[in-house]
Amino acid sequence: AQRVTQPEKLLSVFKGAPVELKCNYSYSGSPELFWYVQYSRQRLQLLLRHISRESIKGFTADLNKGETSFHLKKPFAQEEDSAMYYCALVTNTGNQFYFGTGTSLTVIP
Amino acid sequence: EPEVTQTPSHQVTQMGQEVILRCVPISNHLYFYWYRQILGQKVEFLVSFYNNEISEKSEIFDDQFSVERPDGSNFTLKIRSTKLEDSAMYFCASSVQGAPYEQYFGPGTRLTVT
Numbered sequence: 524a525q526r527v528t529q530p531e532k533l534l535s536v537f538k539g540a541p542v543e544l545k546c547n548y549s550y551s552g553s554p555e556l557f558w559y560v561q562y563s564r565q566r567l568q569l570l571l572r573h574i575s576r577e578s579i580k581g582f583t584a585d586l587n588k589g590e591t592s593f594h595l596k597k598p599f600a601q602e603e604d605s606a607m608y609y610c611a612l613v614t615n616t617g618n619q620f621y622f623g624t625g626t627s628l629t630v631i632p
Numbered sequence: 633e634p635e636v637t638q639t640p641s642h643q644v645t646q647m648g649q650e651v652i653l654r655c656v657p658i659s660n661h662l663y664f665y666w667y668r669q670i671l672g673q674k675v676e677f678l679v680s681f682y683n684n685e686i687s688e689k690s691e692i693f694d695d696q697f698s699v700e701r702p703d704g705s706n707f708t709l710k711i712r713s714t715k716l717e718d719s720a721m722y723f724c725a726s727s728v729q730g731a732p733y734e735q736y737f738g739p740g741t742r743l744t745v746t
Contacts, residue, residue, distance in 0.1 A: 555731065555732035557732075557734075559737075565739075566635075566636075566723075566737050566738060566739045566740070567675070567723065567737040568736075568737070569734045569735075569736075572732065572734070574732060609674075609675065613731040613732050614731075617680075617688050617731065618663060618665070618680045618682075618687060618688055618727075618730045618731040619665070619677035619680060619688055619690070619731075620667075620675075620677060620731075620735060621677070622667075622674045622675040622676070623674060624673065624674040625674065625675075
């Protein structure tokens with residue numbers, strides 16, 4: 524069965540420090556991985572997806588099939604990055620997103 | 633920029649009552665979804681809908697749940713006889729095509745069953 528694990532519920536970093544939000548998945552096929560973000564009182568919105576290999580707001584994520592990971596990284600955290608981050612997986616046979624439990628990131632000024 | 637909208641933002645209902653949650657997906661999108669998030673837990677898939685029929689549903693989506701697209705714009709989730717454990721945030725989403733295309737989420741409806 525497919526599963527997404529985000530081991531950290533809460534993560535605090537200082538402004539300007541590097542940040543890494545961990546995501547591990549289990550799925551026997553070839554998954555599509557996404558990061559969604561939810562800022563305070565706003566809706567879930569797509570941050571990035573691995574197939575586009577783009578950098579959004581300075582964030583990047585690399586799919587590591589050997590480690591079954593899709594960690595989200597940013598070299599210098601900003602206060603406006605404080606939000607809830609969800610890693611999500613889509614299988615190659617369906618349309619549903621499987622979400623992790625989310626990591627709440629706080630960037631301390 | 634077009635957005636998915638949901639009404640109401642908060643619904644309080646008594647156990648055993650029927651409730652209908654409404655969503656207006658983005659107009660040119662063809663795929664529609666409902667997810668729910670129980671407080672403190674992860675976002676869970678309920679159902680996907682395409683071409684006027686359910687294309688996929690989870691174990692959560694039992695006979696108490698139904699979805700409908702009654703007209704060209706609305707997409708509704710009905711819970712026939714609500715239970716306390718149905719209390720959650722319900723998110724509607726839509727996408728122009730199926731996965732792996734981006735799903736655009738609405739702001740959610742908080743359902744409280746008393």
